Amino acid sequence: MDTTGILDEALQRLHGSGPERLGRLTNHAPMAVEALSVRGQAGTVHRWLDLYAHKLEEFPSRVEPVTPANWRAALGDPRRAADWIDHFEREIADRPWRDVLAQWWPRLLPGLCGGSTHPLIRVGHAVRTLLAGEHTAPRLAELAHGLGYWAARHQPxxxxxxxxxxxxxxxxxxxxxxxxxxxxxxxxxxxxxxxxxxxxxxxxxxxxxxxxxxxxxxxxxxxxxxxxxxxxxxxxxxxxxxxxxxxxxxxxxxxxxxxxxxxxxxxxxxxxxxxxxxxxxxxxxxxxxxxxxxxxxxxxxxxxxxxxxxxxxxxxxxxxxxxxxxxxxxxxxxxxxxxxxxxx
Known part of the structure; x- marks a missing residue:
């Protein structure tokens, strides 16, 4: 696992971007930079991001907060991606990330094909990083982004x-x-x-x-x-x-x-x-x-x-x-x- 701090820098750079572009094409950059970092190519990450940058779009607008009372109505609504990401950032700030994952995994699993399986894959990359290294703020935020994207694109x-x-x-x-x-x-x-x-x-x-x-x-x-x-x-x-x-x-x-x-x-x-x-x-x-x-x-x-x-x-x-x-x-x-x- 990368110990240079480059992965954290890259994730911070990417968290200002949305999980998709052009309506429903996935932002693959968080997954790719995690893989590059894991495989000993951290030094190439920012150069790769420079080439990929034209595929990034701004973070989407918020609609209304996701809460324990309304989350079912928001599940599978791609307009709510920012609301879902905010929700998981709050959840992971308040509780251990494994507890959050264990609670939401059974809820999200039936919809793992949503977003052409990309949200699930993004979560898998985020979890690998957290299991292998430090639980830094950008790495925890990346899990929140992955889970939020999955909830927004949930499709049973x-x-x-x-x-x-x-x-x-x-x-x-x-x-x-x-x-x-x-x-x-x-x-x-x-x-x-x-x-x-x-x-x-x-x-x-x-x-x-x-x-x-x-x-x-x-x-x-x-x-x-x-x-x-x-x-x-x-x-x-x-x-x-x-x-x-x-x-x-x-x-x-x-x-x-x-x-x-x-x-x-x-x-x-x-x-x-x-x-x-x-x-x-x-x-x-x-x-x-x-x-x-x-x-x-x-x-x-x-x-x-x-x-x-x-x-x-x-x-x-x-x-x-x-x-x-x-x-x-x-x-x-x-x-x-x-x-x-x-x-x-």
Whole structure:
């Protein structure tokens, strides 16, 4: 974790900006600078921000304070993003951040697909930083921004029909069994509304259980993150940006688990699977293609290539690929660099 203070400087610089731009496109900068800092590239953060700055918009206007009496009415209202961020800043100032997270995680989890899963991913980056280092004011504020963005973009998935039995051999088989949408056009919310059924996966973990095993939940999430990351190498061409989130969204849940009560781990697996499988249904191509990496590289070399490339999605997927840590994951990161335009 960065100990230079650069990450805190960058977060302070970013907290004057809103979580979105152009109506609903996400501000990825807080996630990218956290990943750069974690992976030993803190010295490049401000230069990267200078290149990204044209994508930032001013912090949104406030409507009215979110309170214990009115929060349900404000949930899922993107006009209330500033109100929600203010609310979580007050909450985290008054109570330990883990207590706030544990209270709100079950409330927010059903809506983790809101904002195309970006709010969840932002929370995962913020929690990783807090678990690994000091609880500085900018890092606590970043958690408040992530939770506030999630609450404002909260979007529950409609009740799904569960297709039988896929994935007994693991998450990779389950993702292969996800039926693609017949109409793959429109925005993320438009497509999400068309997702009506998904294969069952890890039923022994995700079904209600009076005594769930939290470690088994963690192992299932590891399997899902690995499978979704590997799959990008052969399926990322279906949508080079959106399919990144099939891996980074469940990884955000995985990163958050250590900060949550163990009783919340099993429900988190169900939500992570729903997000990853839904993104797969909405954007995966009909046919995979083989990908041969342009050489053999160490994880550090792959991340250096991602930093030089600069695209925020490339940085985030490469960060997740390094968490997975094997050659196929690194190949997925290299494929992501090939498919996406560099940041200029």
């Amino acid at each position: 998935v409609a009740d799904l029909a569960h297709l039988p039995g896929a994935g007994a051999d693991g998450a990779a088989a389950a993702l292969d069994a996800v039926p693609p949408l017949t109409e793959r056009h429109g925005t993320f919310p438009d497509r999400l509304a068309r997702v009506t059924d998904l294969p069952m996966w890890a039923a022994t973990i995700t079904d209600p259980d009076p005594d769930p095993d939290p470690d088994r939940a963690r192992l299932h999430l590891l399997d899902l993150v690995r499978a979704a990351t590997h799959r990008y190498a052969t399926h990322g061409h279906g949508d080079e940006i959106m399919l990144v989130h099939a891996a980074t969204a469940p990884n955000a849940v995985l990163r958050t688990l250590p900060a949550l009560p163990p009783a919340q781990w099993a429900p988190s697996v169900r939500a992570a699977w729903t997000a990853s499988a839904a993104v797969t249904a909405m954007y995966a191509p009909d046919t995979p293609v083989a990908f041969t990496p342009p050489g053999t590289f160490t994880p550090e070399e792959v991340f250096e290539r991602a930093r030089a490339h600069g695209d925020e999605h490339v940085i985030k997927l490469t960060d997740t690929a390094l968490d997975v840590g094997d050659e196929q994951a690194l190949a997925a990161a290299l494929r992501c660099m090939e498919l996406n335009e560099p940041l200029r």
